[in-house]
Amino acid sequence: MKLIKGKEISELIKDEIAVRVKEHINAGGKVPHLAAVIVGNDPASETYVAHKVKACEKVGFRSSLIRIDENAQEQELLSRVEEINNDDSIDGLIVQLPLPDHMSEDKVIEKISHKKDVDGFHPVNVGRMVIGLPSYLPATPFGILELFRRSEIKTKGKHCVILGRSNIVGKPMAMLMSRKAEPGNCTVTMCHSSTENLAGICRTADIIISAMGTPGFVKADMVKEGAVVIDVGITRIKSDKTKSGWKLTGDVDFENVAPKCSYITPVPGGVGPMTIVSLLENTLKAAGKKIYF
């Protein structure tokens, strides 16, 4: 069994990006600039955004954090997005999700200019990805492709079972793993809450990508000997073994599943750190006008 050390791989890629940023600037380009909007003070969102800002600093990007009050009107958020869309000094824009209930995530995502949508959530980027045109790939699936690449895991002709059909992981992952490319060219099965015989389907998988958000969902008897298991789940559960009183846990019963796998990602330190790397990659592309002009 080989552990896919996403944390280490992500550090390596950040070093590479830092070099590319220097080259970009030496060639007369300006410093790439990511703007992150956070609404309210959700602790998990604060942590995620702090990590993103820190990663920007590490690779030599400029970053701006825009705070909006939790009780602000939706229109205020939309106006700020519009301002940033029109601000030529900013290359990429993310709005940290989830938003408070009185704000429509769909409306906000559509408001972001697709040219600055480095999260890859805008319909134009989703649509272009599906039909095979250049686009900003959604961060988590993009990061998982990079894990396959860096670990030299061949995917062509393999049966890839994806658990979960979210807009940000399950659906784009299915499109990317089935497309004619490497990584890709898999036979892909999409499973979800209405799937019957889910355990039986998983047992036929060469690759399992789980994005259910249910701790311990993937058990050893669902995994074929030699399978590759990618765990996208990140759930906070209570723990009496940590100072904070909680810990992060994935969808996979790691202890019992890992011995059967050829490759497996841990949680934390697997897929999670790669998501931020994707965001940096997309922002560097935006600064270099590699996708849109």
Next chain:
Amino acid sequence: MKLIKGKEISELIKDEIAVRVKEHINAGGKVPHLAAVIVGNDPASETYVAHKVKACEKVGFRSSLIRIDENAQEQELLSRVEEINNDDSIDGLIVQLPLPDHMSEDKVIEKISHKKDVDGFHPVNVGRMVIGLPSYLPATPFGILELFRRSEIKTKGKHCVILGRSNIVGKPMAMLMSRKAEPGNCTVTMCHSSTENLAGICRTADIIISAMGTPGFVKADMVKEGAVVIDVGITRIKSDKTKSGWKLTGDVDFENVAPKCSYITPVPGGVGPMTIVSLLENTLKAAGKKIYF
């Protein structure tokens, strides 16, 4: 075995649309207007476009056929598309594919205003469909959903195997059959040219949707007793039994597969006629500004 008579169902729906068009006009709406652009004189394209124009007449739409010479520059086509985009008298616009080799289909599809893209091929419509926002659904998958609805075939929890990963059938079909809706809520497996053990996978399917374009590809020993088989393939093959010297044939070895099925679509007269109905539905929606304003 029940035959899904797409031809009959499509005639029924056209009658319904004709009634809705009258209601729309009586309520002060204008006559829905579809513009079809054809480049060159490909006989298959001529036939398809003629059917579309005829269907428009039947339901009370206005239609305009715009002909462009096969040797025209790509820019000429793009300019005509731009003109139609800006013409308020036209609600829907289709450009008949395939185009001559010197014209980029991607460029033309992106040039069509997504608000008039009643084929559902534009990235904005594809992206909105994937993330679950209202959009013009691509014609063939939309027509197949309607066949499931009208035949009262329950799909929830069923295993749907899709053969082929084209932008216009395989990929959108996978997204629609897996989404949380009825028809939908299937466990979906996408198969293609790199799939291993394709016959074995098909044998586990409750529903097979074949869009390979390979006559006789789906054989009886690949189909489970009681399965639903939807045949999207339409290939012209030579025949000494028809006056024209050719006939249309599907992907499915109909004679031997049909006896095993609970439901099956014939070719011709199955999925094909439904594609035109979808186009009419989308154009009526466009005229009523049901999706975009």
